[in-house]
Amino acid sequence: MIIETALFQRVALLKNTNGGVFFGGFGMDLRQLRYFVAVARERNFTRAAQLLNIAQPPLSRQIQLLEEELGVTLILRKSRPVKLTDAGRLFYEQAMQVLGRVDQMKAATRRVGLNQNSVLSIGFVASTLYGGLPSLVRKLRQHAPELDIRLLEMLSTPQIPALKEGRIDVGFGRLRHSDPNVGGTVLRDERLVVAVHKGTRLAEETGPLPLAMLTGETLIVYPKEPRPSYADQVMSLLQHDDVRPAEVQEVREIQTALGLVAAAAGICIIPSSARQMRSDVQYRPIEGARATSPVILYHRVGDTSRYIALIKKLIQDMYTENPPWLDGSEIRDVRGGHQT
Amino acid sequence: MIIETALFQRVALLKNTNGGVFFGGFGMDLRQLRYFVAVARERNFTRAAQLLNIAQPPLSRQIQLLEEELGVTLILRKSRPVKLTDAGRLFYEQAMQVLGRVDQMKAATRRVGLNQNSVLSIGFVASTLYGGLPSLVRKLRQHAPELDIRLLEMLSTPQIPALKEGRIDVGFGRLRHSDPNVGGTVLRDERLVVAVHKGTRLAEETGPLPLAMLTGETLIVYPKEPRPSYADQVMSLLQHDDVRPAEVQEVREIQTALGLVAAAAGICIIPSSARQMRSDVQYRPIEGARATSPVILYHRVGDTSRYIALIKKLIQDMYTENPPWLDGSEIRDVRGGHQT
DNA sequence: TTGATATGATACCTATTAGGTATTATGATT
DNA sequence: AATCATAATACCTAATAGGTATCATATCAA
Numbered sequence: 001m002i003i004e005t006a007l008f009q010r011v012a013l014l015k016n017t018n019g020g021v022f023f024g025g026f027g028m029d030l031r032q033l034r035y036f037v038a039v040a041r042e043r044n045f046t047r048a049a050q051l052l053n054i055a056q057p058p059l060s061r062q063i064q065l066l067e068e069e070l071g072v073t074l075i076l077r078k079s080r081p082v083k084l085t086d087a088g089r090l091f092y093e094q095a096m097q098v099l100g101r102v103d104q105m106k107a108a109t110r111r112v113g114l115n116q117n118s119v120l121s122i123g124f125v126a127s128t129l130y131g132g133l134p135s136l137v138r139k140l141r142q143h144a145p146e147l148d149i150r151l152l153e154m155l156s157t158p159q160i161p162a163l164k165e166g167r168i169d170v171g172f173g174r175l176r177h178s179d180p181n182v183g184g185t186v187l188r189d190e191r192l193v194v195a196v197h198k199g200t201r202l203a204e205e206t207g208p209l210p211l212a213m214l215t216g217e218t219l220i221v222y223p224k225e226p227r228p229s230y231a232d233q234v235m236s237l238l239q240h241d242d243v244r245p246a247e248v249q250e251v252r253e254i255q256t257a258l259g260l261v262a263a264a265a266g267i268c269i270i271p272s273s274a275r276q277m278r279s280d281v282q283y284r285p286i287e288g289a290r291a292t293s294p295v296i297l298y299h300r301v302g303d304t305s306r307y308i309a310l311i312k313k314l315i316q317d318m319y320t321e322n323p324p325w326l327d328g329s330e331i332r333d334v335r336g337g338h339q340t
Numbered sequence: 341m342i343i344e345t346a347l348f349q350r351v352a353l354l355k356n357t358n359g360g361v362f363f364g365g366f367g368m369d370l371r372q373l374r375y376f377v378a379v380a381r382e383r384n385f386t387r388a389a390q391l392l393n394i395a396q397p398p399l400s401r402q403i404q405l406l407e408e409e410l411g412v413t414l415i416l417r418k419s420r421p422v423k424l425t426d427a428g429r430l431f432y433e434q435a436m437q438v439l440g441r442v443d444q445m446k447a448a449t450r451r452v453g454l455n456q457n458s459v460l461s462i463g464f465v466a467s468t469l470y471g472g473l474p475s476l477v478r479k480l481r482q483h484a485p486e487l488d489i490r491l492l493e494m495l496s497t498p499q500i501p502a503l504k505e506g507r508i509d510v511g512f513g514r515l516r517h518s519d520p521n522v523g524g525t526v527l528r529d530e531r532l533v534v535a536v537h538k539g540t541r542l543a544e545e546t547g548p549l550p551l552a553m554l555t556g557e558t559l560i561v562y563p564k565e566p567r568p569s570y571a572d573q574v575m576s577l578l579q580h581d582d583v584r585p586a587e588v589q590e591v592r593e594i595q596t597a598l599g600l601v602a603a604a605a606g607i608c609i610i611p612s613s614a615r616q617m618r619s620d621v622q623y624r625p626i627e628g629a630r631a632t633s634p635v636i637l638y639h640r641v642g643d644t645s646r647y648i649a650l651i652k653k654l655i656q657d658m659y660t661e662n663p664p665w666l667d668g669s670e671i672r673d674v675r676g677g678h679q680t
Numbered sequence: 681t682t683g684a685t686a687t688g689a690t691a692c693c694t695a696t697t698a699g700g701t702a703t704t705a706t707g708a709t710t
Numbered sequence: 711a712a713t714c715a716t717a718a719t720a721c722c723t724a725a726t727a728g729g730t731a732t733c734a735t736a737t738c739a740a
Contacts, residue, residue: 028442029369031698041505046716058699060717070446072453077717080707084506087453089461090490093507094445101441102368105434106410113412113427121433130618134599150430165381166424167433259474276616278470279665327619371727386687398728400688417688420736 558606
């Protein structure tokens with residue numbers, strides 16, 4: 001089992017229908033990254049060139065091309081040893097990460113290509129990590145040991161194209177969608193809670209909070225992009241009850257959001273199962289039938305893979321076990337194929 | 341504030357002193373990734389070539405070169421539309437991630453290069469996210485608003501070269517090290533706790549657990565690499581008391597470890613501040629003066645940056661506030677410059 | 681089954697880019 | 711100021727990317 005974290009970002013280059021220069025700004029390649037890393041590490045073009053087994057002048061030139069490409073100076077050459085600019089230091093470290101990432105990709109591809117096992121790629125939103133997904137995966141491995149299970153964290157919206165393109169085989173998200181090629185089965189509707197800093201006014205409340213009590217608070221929502229997202233669900237819920245936060249701060253992911261709550265920077269509405277024990281954060285249920293978020297299983301319409309059916313069965317079995325993360329959820333009959 | 345998750349991996353190509361072929365296996369470049377993505381998406385070489393504004397034959401050849409490079413078939417051409425193999429589907433998705441990653445890198449580099457703000461890069465191990473780091477960062481932003489603060493998650497061991505090479509400016513880790521160019525200040529010694537599945541024998545205990553009670557359990561340790569790591573600290577602690585687990589399972593990171601504990605797959609020893617509320621996991625303190633893990637501030641020897649001093653002052657201030665995450669820690673006088 | 685069409689592969693050629701040697705410019709040290 | 715080390719520039723060569731033409735193969739309709 002491999003967990004890969006990828007807040008997936010679609011590269012919008014394949015939709016360019018202008019017929020013009022297609023790769024404007026995309027001249028950089030991995031060779032340049034490797035060259036830059038060598039220079040950045042050695043702080044010396046001559047020595048780096050030796051290590052790279054090339055001559056110094058082409059190395060110098062390639063770094064210049066890289067700087068031109070970026071429009072940023074990466075290396076200050078007016079001193080010996082040369083120095084990196086702030087941008088250069090950032091680029092150095094990022095380049096090493098990218099190169100490492102490429103290594104991983106090659107190794108993983110070889111492993112799959114040379115291994116006859118089936119691969120099942122599962123996309124999931126982060127909050128489902130707390131809502132039974134680890135347990136489901138464990139059971140799935142037991143029932144289908146021939147499977148190479150890959151778990152890919154990605155937001156709900158990008159799971160739809162990922163399914164259609166075969167990058168994932170099944171997805172777990174929280175947004176309804178309109179794509180006719182992707183089916184969705186609502187697994188459960190989960191209660192929402194509000195995360196508040198310990199000691200604040202809202203934390204002292206003892207029962208479910210009416211949404212109106214959130215008026216005037218700074219609201220932290222996630223994920224900020226791509227939209228529509230769970231953030232829009234939260235905003236829509238508040239708007240329906242005409243609740244107006246004093247300020248809305250958008251952040252990238254749930255951990256950041258809870259970190260900000262911990263810093264008393266605001267409140268955040270999260271699914272019940274995603275509650276985490278932080279000594280500086282408390283969670284309060286929210287009043288009202290609408291204060292829920294669905295957990296949806298996405299799969300391709302017409303996908304008759306036996307694994308989809310197995311996943312549904314395992315989920316239904318898990319419901320009968322009434323696990324703790326189900327607290328606050330209204331479950332659905334999974335195998336009945338409830339359409340969203 | 342930007343949080344980047346990078347389980348840093350060092351590309352070991354710069355240490356090749358054989359003078360031979362330096363880039364064996366490294367011929368791939370981003371162009372090939374883009375080409376492959378286009379074909380994978382369209383499932384049609386001709387159409388993909390049009391979209392890429394190149395002719396079909398060179399596209400075909402580049403994909404073949406890519407397959408030769410990897411030693412794996414990515415595309416099955418005996419059908420129309422062409423099909424991806426499992427390896428091809430994996431590579432497709434990974435390639436999109438890498439390309440997205442490169443985009444981010446370029447955008448971030450431009451932002452820093454065109455922005456006159458100072459950058460302060462902070463490396464941190466994941467467990468420090470629960471131990472005051474968000475609060476520290478917030479205070480730091482208040483005291484130094486001109487700073488562009490970058491947070492990079494990386495393990496303790498790779499923080500040392502990252503500091504020396506200027507990729508990060510300060511680090512928070514848990515391992516003592518021997519490099520004379522990197523200073524370390526022990527911020528506190530944190531109690532360790534054992535995470536156990538709810539309902540098990542160890543969970544029923546009410547006081548601190550003697551280490552001997554862990555004998556015969558399946559022990560989950562993290563991170564599995566690079567070594568030495570916190571995992572070795574844990575193993576060393578058990579070995580000192582001659583405690584033998586039935587089995588040791590190494591996993592990549594703390595979240596995975598706690599997920600396995602949740603699945604009743606074993607127990608895990610974690611720093612006290614990293615406890616998270618999971619309804620299926622409980623935490624028990626460990627008996628003994630040795631059952632601690634240090635939190636260490638790393639910085640370059642001789643680094644007289646005012647930000648290091650400011651960070652230390654803010655940490656000391658935080659100690660006097662006695663925040664909840666300090667529970668279970670023995671703090672140190674930070675500004676005295678305690679050397680490890 | 682045959683013919684038509686679409687599309688991927690192969691062969692050979694051209695264009696572009698990467699890399700090399702020689703030389704000049706510049707920083708650091710004595 | 712002289713010397714040495716090293717980065718940049720100029721010009722040339724080698725290697726690779728991309729193009730056109732053609733062949734091979736898959737698919738579909740009659």
